[in-house]
Amino acid sequence: MHPVEILEMVIAMFVAILALSWVAERLRLPPSVALLCGGSGLAFLPGMPTMHLDPDLVLALFLPPLLADGAWSAAILHFRQHFIGILSLAVGAVLFTTFVVAVVAHWMVPSLPWAACAALGAIVSPPDAVSARAVLSRVRLPRRLSTLLEGESMLNDASGLVLFRFAVVAATGGTFSLGAGLEKFAVLAIGGAAVGGAIGWAWAWVMRRVLEDDIVITSACLVCWISYFIGEKLGVSGVIATVAAGMVLGWSQHSVMRASTRIRGVAFWRTMIFLLEATVFMLIGFSLRAVLERVGGFGVVWHQMSGFVLAIVLAMTLARFVWVYGSDAVVRLLRAVGVRRYPPLGGAEALVLSWAGMRGVVSLAVALTLPETMPGRDIMLVAAFGVIVATVVLQGMTLGLAIRCTGLRPPASDRMPLTLSEAEVVLAEAQLEAVRRAAYGEDGALIHPRLLDQYERRASVTATYAAHEDEHHGNLVAHFDVVLAATRAGREALLRLYRTHRIDSEMMADLEHDLDLEELGAVAAKGQHPAA
Structure with a gap:
C-alpha cells in the first residue's frame, strides 16, 4: 500500500473508534467488546x-x-x-x-x-x-x-x-x-x-x-x-x-x-x-x-x-x-x-x-x-x-x-484512616497556618486582612462540614452547582466581549483559562461529594 493510503486507513480507523466507543457507551457495553x-x-x-x-x-x-x-x-x-x-x-x-x-x-x-x-x-x-x-x-x-x-x-x-x-x-x-x-x-x-x-x-x-x-x-x-x-x-x-x-x-x-x-x-x-x-x-x-x-x-x-x-x-x-x-x-x-x-x-x-x-x-x-x-x-x-x-x-x-x-462491595477495611472531609480539614488548616505567617508584617501589623479572613472562613466551613457531613451535604452540592452556573454566565459574557471585538484573542485566552480552572475545581469538588 502507498503510505498515503496507509494514513487514510489509520484516520478511518480512528473515526471508527470514535463511533464504536459512542455506540458502546449508549448500549452500556464494554468498549473492548464493541x-x-x-x-x-x-x-x-x-x-x-x-x-x-x-x-x-x-x-x-x-x-x-x-x-x-x-x-x-x-x-x-x-x-x-x-x-x-x-x-x-x-x-x-x-x-x-x-x-x-x-x-x-x-x-x-x-x-x-x-x-x-x-x-x-x-x-x-x-x-x-x-x-x-x-x-x-x-x-x-x-x-x-x-x-x-x-x-x-x-x-x-x-x-x-x-x-x-x-x-x-x-x-x-x-x-x-x-x-x-x-x-x-x-x-x-x-x-x-x-x-x-x-x-x-x-x-x-x-x-x-x-x-x-x-x-x-x-x-x-x-x-x-x-x-x-x-x-x-x-x-x-x-x-x-x-x-x-x-x-x-x-x-x-x-x-x-x-x-x-x-x-x-x-x-x-x-x-x-x-x-x-x-x-x-x-x-x-x-x-x-x-x-x-x-x-x-x-x-x-x-x-x-x-x-x-x-x-x-x-x-x-x-x-x-x-x-x-x-x-x-x-x-x-x-x-x-x-x-x-x-x-x-x-x-x-x-x-x-x-x-x-x-x-x-x-x-x-x-x-x-x-x-x-x-x-x-x-x-x-x-x-x-x-x-x-x-x-x-x-x-x-x-x-x-x-x-x-x-x-x-468494597469492605469497611478499605476505608482509609481519614475520610475525604477529614483530609480536607487537615489541608485547610495547613493553608491557614501558612497565610497567618504571611498575613502580618515584621512590625506585627496586619497587611493581608482579606486573605486571612478568606482562609479562616474556609477552614471553619470545612471543619463544620466534616463534623456534620450528612446535615450539610445538600448545601455543599448546591454550592458547587451555583459556582458552575456562575462560570457558565461568565463564559457567555466573555464570548460576547470577544465576538463584539471589545477584547482581543490574547485577553480572551487568559480570561477563559481562569474560568476553565474555576470550572474544573468546582466539577472535581462536586464529584468528590456527589449528591446522595
Whole structure:
C-alpha cells in the first residue's frame, strides 16, 4: 500500500473508534467488546485490504505506554502489601495454566509435540493488561481484589514470554533446562526492575531542574518506551522495566510536576491512552481476516479446529479457577495452623478473580511470532485468537454481572484512616497556618486582612462540614452547582466581549483559562461529594 493510503486507513480507523466507543457507551457495553467486534466486521468489508501485523512492532508500540499507565496510577503501598498474592497469579497461575493447556492440547492433538503444546499454553496463559484495564475501569471492586488484578496484569507477561521462548527453542530442535529457565527468569525480573527503577529516578532527578511543561510532559511519555527498549537491549525484561519506571514516575510526579504541567499532561496522556487501547482492540479484530485466510477460511476453522479451540478455552478458564480457589484453600489451611498474615479471599472475591482473566494483544502478538517451522502453527494461531475473542466478549460482557450477582462491595477495611472531609480539614488548616505567617508584617501589623479572613472562613466551613457531613451535604452540592452556573454566565459574557471585538484573542485566552480552572475545581469538588 502507498503510505498515503496507509494514513487514510489509520484516520478511518480512528473515526471508527470514535463511533464504536459512542455506540458502546449508549448500549452500556464494554468498549473492548464493541471495538473488537467492530474491527472484525470492518475487516471483511469488500475492498478492505488484509492487514498483516508485525508482532514485534505491536508489542513495542502499544505495550510500554499501556503498562506504564497502569503502573503510574498503581498504589505502591497496596502493591507491596499484596505482593505475594500478585506473584502467585503472575507466576504461579501462568505456570499452572501453561501446564494444563499443554496437557489438553496434546490430548486433543497427540501428533502435536509437547514443546509446541507448552508454547501454546504460554501464549494464552497470561491475562492481558489492556483487556483487564478496559473492563475493570467500569466496575468497582474491593481494593485488595483490584490490586491483585492490576499487579498480575502488569507482571505476568514477563513469565509468559520466558515460558514461550523456552518452549519455542525446545520445539524447534533446541534443549530446555528447568534450572536454566528459573535462572533466566530471575535475571529478567530483577534486572528489569533495577533498570526501570534507575531510569525512573533519573527522570525525576532531571525533571526537578526543568520547568518547561512541554519538556516534562513529553519526556514522561517517552520514559515508557525508553525503559522498555533499554531493558530489552540489556537482556532483561523490558516489560518489568517499564512497570518499574512507571511506578517511580507515579510516585515522584507529585513533587516533580507543577500544577499546570499535571493538568496538561493528564489531559494529553488520557487521550493518547484512549487511542492506543482502542487501536489495540481494532487491530485484533482486523487480524481475524488474515488468520482465517492463512488456515483456509472460516469453514476449515469451524469443521476442523472448533473443538480444539473450545477445549483450550475451557482448559484455560478452569485452570484459573482451580489455581485461585486452590490458593485460597492453602491460605485457609495456613490460618488454621496459626499463620494469619494473609487473609483468605472468600467465595465472591475468588469467583470474580477467577472470571477476570481476559486475554488480548500480548497473546495475539506472541502467537504471531511463532516461527514458520513450528509444528501446528496454524491451529495454535486459531486457538490464540479464539481465546482472545471468547474471553474479551464473554468475560468482558459478564464480569459486571458476576460482580452484581455476588453482591461484592468494597469492605469497611478499605476505608482509609481519614475520610475525604477529614483530609480536607487537615489541608485547610495547613493553608491557614501558612497565610497567618504571611498575613502580618515584621512590625506585627496586619497587611493581608482579606486573605486571612478568606482562609479562616474556609477552614471553619470545612471543619463544620466534616463534623456534620450528612446535615450539610445538600448545601455543599448546591454550592458547587451555583459556582458552575456562575462560570457558565461568565463564559457567555466573555464570548460576547470577544465576538463584539471589545477584547482581543490574547485577553480572551487568559480570561477563559481562569474560568476553565474555576470550572474544573468546582466539577472535581462536586464529584468528590456527589449528591446522595
